Amino acid sequence: AQKVTQAQTEISVVEKEDVTLDCVYETRDTTYYLFWYKQPPSGELVFLIRRNSFDEQNEISGRYSWNFQKSTSSFNFTITASQVVDSAVYFCALSETRTGAGSYQLTFGKGTKLSVIP
Amino acid sequence: DGGITQSPKYLFRKEGQNVTLSCEQNLNHDAMYWYRQDPGQGLRLIYYSQIVNDFQKGDIAEGYSVSREKKESFPLTVTSAQKNPTAFYLCASSPAGGLSGNTIYFGEGSWLTVV
Numbered sequence: 001a002q003k004v005t006q007a008q009t010e011i012s013v014v015e016k017e018d019v020t021l022d023c024v025y026e027t028r029d030t031t032y033y034l035f036w037y038k039q040p041p042s043g044e045l046v047f048l049i050r051r052n053s054f055d056e057q058n059e060i061s062g063r064y065s066w067n068f069q070k071s072t073s074s075f076n077f078t079i080t081a082s083q084v085v086d087s088a089v090y091f092c093a094l095s096e097t098r099t100g101a102g103s104y105q106l107t108f109g110k111g112t113k114l115s116v117i118p
Numbered sequence: 119d120g121g122i123t124q125s126p127k128y129l130f131r132k133e134g135q136n137v138t139l140s141c142e143q144n145l146n147h148d149a150m151y152w153y154r155q156d157p158g159q160g161l162r163l164i165y166y167s168q169i170v171n172d173f174q175k176g177d178i179a180e181g182y183s184v185s186r187e188k189k190e191s192f193p194l195t196v197t198s199a200q201k202n203p204t205a206f207y208l209c210a211s212s213p214a215g216g217l218s219g220n221t222i223y224f225g226e227g228s229w230l231t232v233v
């Protein structure tokens with residue numbers, strides 16, 4: 001069974017600091033997808049990134065960057081120069097590539113609550 | 119604007135009553151989902167539907183029911199059989215396909231409280 005672990009339950013940083021959110025996953029498949037979502041206080045989950053298991057290149061989008069390492073089964077998310085608007089709960093999720101029943105399920109980690117203090 | 123609309127945002131239910139949460143999407147997505155979120159628990163899948171008139175149980179389907187009569191709509195009924203229904207409910211959708219790598223997009227959620 002697939003599993004996603006976000007060991008950091010809560011993190012607090014001072015504005016402008018960098019912060020890394022950890023995500024470790026378990027799967028038996030060689031083909032899978034990893035996701036990060038942001039959940040602000042309003043409740044909606046906002047899609048941030050999708051990465052397939054064959055693409056290990058790091059990705060940068062503005063102040064966000066992601067480090068995917070298959071060797072350690074990790075998909076960590078770094079926010080550079082954090083801002084108060086980054087305060088939210090962040091979820092890492094795993095989806096295995098498989099047809100049939102269950103093919104559309106995402107397995108979510110329990111989330112990391114990030115508080116950015118002004 | 120394209121998106122997923124859930125209603126109501128807040129709902130109070132008396133014990134023993136059934137309630138229905140609405141979910142509508144205009145993204146032309148074939149697949150739709152219902153997730154439940156409890157504090158510190160992450161998201162758990164209740165039901166999902168890949169096409170109209172078809173749906174499958176997720177990990178925690180007991181006490182819930184769904185229907186998928188239209189592509190755009192996937193209402194969730196929380197029945198009196200659900201022992202602990204107080205939670206945040208999220209509806210989601212994704213494009214069609216046999217592969218699970220499609221991105222799933224979420225609505226704004228509905229808070230259900232049993233009083």
